[in-house]
Amino acid sequence: TSCRLGKPRYFSPPRVREDIQRLYAAGVKEVRILDRTFNMPSKRCLEVLDILAEYAGSMRFHVEVNPAVLTDEVAVKMSAFPAGALHVEAGLQTSHRQALQTISRPVEPERIWGGLKRLCGMANLEVHADLVAGFPYIDLDYIYSDLFNLMALQPDEIQLELLKLLPGTPIRNQAADYGLVFSAEPPYEILKTPTLSFSELNEVRLLSRAVDNFYNDPALQKAIYTAIMADSDFMRQLAYLAVDETGEPTPISLKRRFQLLHKNLQHRSEACNVLEYSWMLEGLSPSHALSPTKLWKAEIPENATFIEGDATAKERPCRVWQCNINDVSYWFVYTRERQYKKSVAVYREA
Secondary structure, three states, X not given: OOOOOOOOOOXXXXXXXXXXXXXXXXXXXXXXXXXXXXXXXXXXXXXXXXXXXXXXXXXXXXXXXXXXXXXXXXXXXXXXXXXXOEEEEEEEXXXXXXXXXXXXXXXXXXXXXXXXXXXXXXOOOEEEEEEEEOOOOOOHHHHHHHHHHHHHOOOOEEEEEEOEOOOOOHHXXXXXXXXXXXXOOOOOEEEEEOOEOHHHHHHHHHHHHHHHHHXXXXXXXXXXXXXXXXXXXXHHHHHOOOEOOOOOEOOOOHHHHXXXXXXXXXXXXXXXXXXXXXXXXXXXOHXXXXXXXXXXXXXXXXXXEXXXXXXXXXXXXXXXXXXXXXXXXXXXXXXXXXXXXXXXXXXXXX
16 A cells, blocks of 8 residues: 555445445444545545444544645544544654655645644544654654654654655665665665664664553553653653663563653652652552552542542442642542452542
C-alpha cells in the first residue's frame, strides 16, 4: 500500500455495506480499513462513514486519515460517533517543509497541525498520531520539536518510528540522491542521513520505546504530559530512562515505571503530584505508594469533595486509603470485588 501502483480502486457503497454486514454477522468486533488516506476523496469518505455509523454501537473501526485535508463535513461526521467506536490514525510524519516535498506531500505544515488539533480535540475519538524520523533535511533537534508540539495536542497514542525505505516507494528510489543509508534487509530501516548520525538515530529508537512505555500508557500519560510541557528537555532524559547496562531498552513493569519517573521528577513538583495521584488511582499497592498513605477506618468526612468515579461506591463493602499529596488529603475508595483493582471513587478534603 506504500508503493505507487496506479490510482486506488474503490468498491461501491452498497458493496462496502454488504462487506460490513457480513463481518458483523460473523461476530467481528474490530475492522481496520487499509485505505492509507481514508478521508480522500471527501465525498466517498462521508458515504462510508454513514455506513460505519450504522454499526458503531457494536463494532470498532480503525481508519487512517490525512489531517491536512480534513474537511469540516468529515470532522463533524466523525465527532458524532459513539466514544471509542472510531480509532483514527493521523499521519503527521513530519512538519518540515522540505521533507514534506520529498515524500510528495507539498502541504503547509500549519494545515497538518490544524487537522491534528481538531482530531485530538474530539473527546469521542481515539487518536493515534505518527511521527517518522529519517527523512532528508531533518536533524535530531527538529524531531524533538515535532514530538513536543505533538504531545501538546495530547493524542491518545504517539508512534515515533524510524523511516523504512520500502521497495517500490519513491523515497527508496531517490535514497542515493538524498544521501540516505539504509539496511538492505527487512524492514529496510534508515541507518544514517546527512543530518542524522547512526548514534542519533539510535537515540530516536530509544525515544520511540520510551514514548510507548511512558506516554502511551494511560496510567502515566498525564504525568509525562505535565513534565514535558513544563520542561521540554525532559524528553531527552526520557529516552534513556529505561535502558540496561548495554544501553538497550529493557522490559519494565508499570510499578517500576512509576518509581523511575517519580525519582526523576523530584524537582518537577506538579508532575510528581500527578504521578502520586495516578499511582493510587491505578490501584497499585497503597501501602507502598509514592506519597504518605494510611488505611482509613473511619467514615469519609462529610465535607470531603467528590472528585471522580462512582459516588455510591462507599455505600458498598469497600476499603478506603487516605493519601497526602502536596499537603492535601485525598481518600481513594477500592471495592472488595476482585475484578476491580483500580480506585472506584476519589474524594478530596474541602
